[in-house]
Amino acid sequence: MKIRAAVLERTGGPLTVTELDLAGPGPGEVLVRLHASGVCHSDQNAIDGTAETRCPAVLGHEGAGVVEAVGDGVVSVAAGDHVALSWAPSCGQCSECLRGLPQLCAAAWPAMGVGGLLDGTSRLSRDGEPVYHYSLISSFAEACVVPERSCVVIPKDVPFEIAGLVGCAVTTGVGAVWNTAQTRPGDRVAVVGCGGVGLSALLGAVAAGAAQVVAVDVSEAKLEVARELGATATVIWAGSPEDTAEAVRDASGGGVDAAVEATGRVEAMLTAFLSTRNRGAAVLIGIPREDAVLPLPALSIPRMERRVLGSIYGSSRPERDFPLILDLYRRGRLPLDKLVSHRLPLERIDDAFALLRNGEARRAVLAL
Ligand SMILES: [Zn+2]
Numbered sequence: 001m002k003i004r005a006a007v008l009e010r011t012g013g014p015l016t017v018t019e020l021d022l023a024g025p026g027p028g029e030v031l032v033r034l035h036a037s038g039v040c041h042s043d044q045n046a047i048d049g050t051a052e053t054r055c056p057a058v059l060g061h062e063g064a065g066v067v068e069a070v071g072d073g074v075v076s077v078a079a080g081d082h083v084a085l086s087w088a089p090s091c092g093q094c095s096e097c098l099r100g101l102p103q104l105c106a107a108a109w110p111a112m113g114v115g116g117l118l119d120g121t122s123r124l125s126r127d128g129e130p131v132y133h134y135s136l137i138s139s140f141a142e143a144c145v146v147p148e149r150s151c152v153v154i155p156k157d158v159p160f161e162i163a164g165l166v167g168c169a170v171t172t173g174v175g176a177v178w179n180t181a182q183t184r185p186g187d188r189v190a191v192v193g194c195g196g197v198g199l200s201a202l203l204g205a206v207a208a209g210a211a212q213v214v215a216v217d218v219s220e221a222k223l224e225v226a227r228e229l230g231a232t233a234t235v236i237w238a239g240s241p242e243d244t245a246e247a248v249r250d251a252s253g254g255g256v257d258a259a260v261e262a263t264g265r266v267e268a269m270l271t272a273f274l275s276t277r278n279r280g281a282a283v284l285i286g287i288p289r290e291d292a293v294l295p296l297p298a299l300s301i302p303r304m305e306r307r308v309l310g311s312i313y314g315s316s317r318p319e320r321d322f323p324l325i326l327d328l329y330r331r332g333r334l335p336l337d338k339l340v341s342h343r344l345p346l347e348r349i350d351d352a353f354a355l356l357r358n359g360e361a362r363r364a365v366l367a368l
């Protein structure tokens with residue numbers, strides 16, 4: 001079939017909205033008619049080369065839509081189902097899956113690296129030449145073919161733009177608090193960086209019953225949003241990790257149990273670490289440059305039992321966590337609607353990325 005899609009022609013290059021050929025779903029694959037796709041920092045990292053990506057590629061990995069057709073052997077979804085798409089379709093059989101780490105599945109990550117689906121080949125092409133997938137999803141398009149295990153069926157009353165965000169930003173942020181940090185009622189949480197992922201972590205902390213939620217950002221406008229979403233205190237960037245962390249410790253009565261870092265910047269990671277109290281953890285979500293190094297004051301690690309926890313995709317199990325998150329959303333306990341600040345058509349994808357880069361958007365969503 002012919003689809004319209006936004007193609008990254010080369011690293012650093014423009015996104016061109018153009019017509020592509022999309023092959024039908026192979027065995028174990030699903031054709032999804034997309035209705036919404038969030039615009040994420042990981043896509044920006046692919047555009048500017050922070051993360052190496054095989055081009056030409058269709059980016060986008062925060063998608064949701066309706067199943068249009070299924071390939072041989074697909075049993076868990078059927079035409080007409082509404083689905084949120086997971087970019088970490090775990091195999092359930094590798095050593096990582098067997099030890100309870102589906103987010104690190106040894107089958108999914110290598111496939112992502114070569115720009116194919118799970119068998120390493122692409123369903124996208126233009127004039128007979130291959131166009132590559134991104135994160136097994138490629139949701140900056142009218143439709144996509146994805147692995148069956150990327151499809152999580154959702155209730156039909158959930159807006160597609162919300163389901164799309166649950167496919168990446170929301171699960172990454174909420175999961176970091178619930179799964180990685182294991183935040184409990186009464187805990188103190190800080191969130192460093194209040195973009196879409198950071199604000200999701202903030203909402204997750206509020207929903208988990210954190211007693212204090214301290215939001216940190218360089219932008220007063222973002223801190224205003226954080227207060228609206230339930231932050232109990234806000235701290236504006238004070239010019240250095242040390243001074244900013246001191247302000248967080250003051251605002252939280254002596255430091256936090258979990259400091260979630262959602263920017264990928266080393267200074268923000270250090271701020272998170274220095275914001276913790278005894279036994280506290282810096283929870284690192286933001287994706288840094290490949291050559292970034294994080295120096296930490298070593299003494300406080302044994303002396304205070306401070307920890308650093310990595311978190312990818314919120315340490316989540318999408319088939320368990322997407323429904324859990326959407327259930328709380330439907331009951332009003334996770335006001336995810338407040339994350340969506342801009343809705344744009346595919347043709348305006350450059351504007352969506354401009355909003356991401358200049359920090360204006362909570363989350364910009366493409367209506368497809
Ligand atoms: Zn993402």
Ligand SMILES: [Zn+2]
Pocket residue numbers: 090091092093094095096097102104105106107108
């Ligand atoms: Zn696996």
